[in-house]
Amino acid sequence: MRHHDARVRTTLAACAAFAALAGTALAGAAPASGAEGGGTTIAPGVTYEEFDIPAAKGLTHAHVLSVDLRAPHVRVDLLHPDAVGARATISSLADASGAVGGVNGDFFNITESQHPGVEATGASVGPAVASGRTLKSAVPDGQRFGPALPPGTTTEDVLGVGVDHRARLDRMALDGSVRADGRTLPLGGLNQYALPVGSVGAFTSDWGSVSRVRATCGTDMNRAAPCSTDTYEVTVREGRVVSSADTPGKGPVASGTTVLVGREAGAQELRKLSEGDRVEITHRLVAASSHVPFRFAVGGYPVLRDGAPLPGLDTKTAAVRTAAGATSDGRHLFLLALDGAPKYRTGLTIAEVADAMGKLGADDAFSLDGGGSSTLATRDPGAASVTVRNHPTDPPERAVANGIGVFSKQ
Template identity: 55%
Template sequence: MTPSSLVRPSLALLLAAGLSTLVLPAGTAQAATATTPAPTVSAPVTVTSTEQLAPGVTYGSFQVDTPRGATVGYLLTADLRKNKVSVGLLHPDTVAQRQVVSAMTNDQGAVAGVNGDFFNISETHAGVEPTGSASGPEIADGQDLKFAVPTAQRFGPGIAPGTSTRDVFGVGVNGKARVDTLSLTGEVRSAKGRIALSGLNQYALPVGGVGLFTAAWGTASRVRSTCGSDTSRNDPCSTHTYEVTVRRGVVTAVGQAPGAGEIPCDAQVLVGREGGADVLDDLVVGDRVTVHENLESDARPKLTFAIGGAPILRAGAPLAGLDTKTAAVRTSAGVSADGRTVYLVALAGLAPASAGFTIAELADLMRSLGADAAVNLDGGGSTTVAVREPGQAAATARNNPSGGVERAVANGIGIFVGRS
């Protein structure tokens, strides 16, 4: 807890109490290092509406008048101490698929949600279609859905030094939220030896790596996983690839090029590039193999929900190296120091309420809300907050996304009440 937080209420508390104003003095956030530029949120933050969606869940709006103009923001809070309140992954039916936030919120029975991670939205590789899949990991209801692409292959603005696409916002089996980092462990075992896995259902594999694709991936082509490199998303696609299909523990097909189409629930597809292609080439039809994978977090306990996000706040202080110049429409997820309160913020998308925040300003805002740790999520036209108010049949988007309509996105964070 910073000294300033002892003498002024958090914005989240003001939202819960009703209309009020909170002044964020410039530079009040404690810097992670002496070289961290001071955030520039110095104007009053005025709460303009607030309501309770359910016991332990609040929704409200606020406005900040910056030198660039007015920025309207929307805040969702979830008190995880309430035994019926939880947060989890909003996602389409498959990893390589996109859906608007309001539809995911309704389909999964959430009371509210925001958009999630940056994703494979466009392509520079001729003949290769965007997969629509997220850059970072995904865990839903304890099931590992995907791992992280190499950091150089992510979409979105630059990230703070020392962070990567493996960083996530999630919730552990103890019901506490946190910002953490995931690693992939896994291998392919056969009588011919062991092959380490370096990917799971992701649109880009490390150079020389082997990736596992399951039914959760969907029908999208797996060619994109062999494009780009560990240093550039736009580097050419590899011409040295190999694919192996395993069904019920037996190799049933092999080929030089990654394929596409539905993967049966009892099947697994292995894709290798460069050195990874060489080791897969040793497998032939009829070989018996076992494949296992696991996403492991740096901290404990095990995460039951995780979504990729770029850390911007740690131990109540903005990270060093955050951008202080580029203002944009943004989305963020944060958590209190005790892991029991989740803060989801989305900014308005259309003028005249869309001056936006820099990432440094966003970090300072999340700290002022009461967050001890926070991540930056996808922004711009992807930023969406969807809410189902009491008595309403369906959730709808509230922030007027900057594209004029909701953008289909890879995933999101939902707030659930009474979910078993």
Template identity: 55%
Template sequence: MRSVTSAAAASALVSLALGSGPMAHPAVAAPAEAGSAVVREQVAPGVRYEAFTVPTSQGSTRVHVVTADLERPGVAADLLYPGAVAARKTVSRMGEEAGAVAAINGDFFNITEEQHPGVPATGAASGPSVLNGRPLKGAVPEGQRYGRTRPLGDTGEGVFDEDVFGVGVDGRARMDRLVLHGHIRTPRSELVLGGLNQYALPVDSIGAFTSQWGEVSRARAACGTDDDRAAPCTDDTYEVTVRHGRIATVSDTPGTGPVDPDTTVLLGREAGARALRGLAPGTPAAVDYRLAPRGPVPFAFALGAYPLIRDHRLVPGLDDATAEPRTAIGIAHGGHTLRLLSTDGRVGTSTGLTLGELAGVLRSLGCADASYLDGGGSATIATRAPATGRAVVRNNLHHDQERPVPNGIAIFSTRR
């Protein structure tokens, strides 16, 4: 089903929170004029797509939204995952492989390593993630996380490197934080685990790498500091392989290649490396970890995402000057409705949105809570074409090329 409404309808759609009233956002200009027609399509039972044009002080931007009713039988959301943390695929390919009816790109990621010659970029996401209810990876230190636009760790309404969006085991969407808790236990010591499948480890810490990491070198995890992503790599490293509950091998340098399913690789840097040097091959060792939410409901899936709106209020300090192609996720109706949003890329007259404008659009769509995801050349939203079953990218991409990404959000509808 498809319908096109007038420019006036498009204006009304976005002007409620953006252009009028005490909650208006000052950076958004007058309502849209000609050319801002709204497109609406039913993608699947409980899932619909719409597109409209948002006027801003810099120009105008085409916005694409998929709305999913999680209360509808057969409708669900899940993590798009390329099969390894340190791997990337396009949103459309991952969506097709998963059988999703709609999909969007996810977290910011380690895309380049210009500051560390000879160290390969991992392609791994920055924030924590949960897959099938189990920890997949932890959050890199705040100074190493991509996409940060303002200081983290503020009290109250600040943002944190552990911030996530996800859906709980109760089927309701929510925003929260996921903090890694883990230990390495031996007969003589108990060491704290500081990372899980991360492209960057905290200074002086020990990180665990499992078979879900992938084949990329683990060397990047010892580069940078907690405050500076570009800081040099440390030479003070030590790697220990734990297999079947015992220390199997040791090495002075980070390794590469796949990790066996029955194996955990422990990589220490600085003080963490010195602690691992005390573990000899054959020593019994047990590694345990979990990602703990603040709320009482565990996540079925989650991925790193920065807060935009909390309880109908825009998060303080949102950038209101830099317009970029954006991707975001909004929550409405008590966590039972999801809105996946992406804009056109840097093509033609499209200007993108500031973070303040992005939050305003989501609030105008009735979102009580919202987070932003990776944007720029990563911004991608796709739906399944009913006639072919193939995934079709709905937004105009930056340079007309779909960028491979480390994760995303998929929408499923089993009732057709």
């Protein structure tokens, strides 16, 4: 991020930038209490606003949360179900965690029509960090769900907030290994719905109960390729092998237990282990650029860096979108979700998303899952539950893999 004078990129400036675009209010949208001309204060340092955006394919309607990360009682974290391999609505996740607002997050394994009999996991594509704890790493680029990645981006790209309360873009790769009998194997995945060909992946209690078979389907370049016929699974408890199986299983993974799943060459290596063997498993996510640990990180892909749109962004396909962006100093975060009501459903192209986020005041911006997943919810002061502010394209509200939650303790 560039560290020019961030004073010109405040929430007030963002409101002014879109003042000329603001048209008629969204018919039927749930009004936020206390709404005024400059938006609604959800909590100190957190405001909500909605406005129209004229776009190439028609008028669309945006819902935006502006978050001042300098506010002493404000923080941002990952909204997620109890398991990586699970889905829940943003409103239920926000209510359960006490968030004052939030949007949906990463793309996820939503269907398995190309692999009959294989269970879709609901797990997200990219890395996920919640409250400083790593939940999962990224699947291979060719295994992702969602639109094609812009040139130069990868499933390892994240948007996150560090322990310094600054938002930033980065890339997070898995660094892990399996050591046994004097051999060291690189770890190819952590709680992922797709493992690289020939690798070994680890599944912990964070994964949940869903089947691990999907992890051995497809290839690094082709999500629809057949499932591997050469697989093996080893269960390690308290540092020792306790069981093995020829095919990946399902069911909860107990605390203190790791299930290793191998495919092809990885399966062949796991077959060398016997019950009672000692196994040491290590894993962590390593950020490519940041020297400050992430408190929270979510996957997606960048659309704006240092105030400039990424080259090669799609200018033709318009859709309902969700995006997040930060000012150059990382002190302000903008969360945007478009409305899915029929009147506005043409949405924005990815290039238009980058432009819109720049006009809001973002120096860096990140595209999240869209379409039927796009959701923005806020909690009115004193309310027991949040209200979904935009209209889902496929009502009712879609269950998603994760989201970005905004919290305020007063």
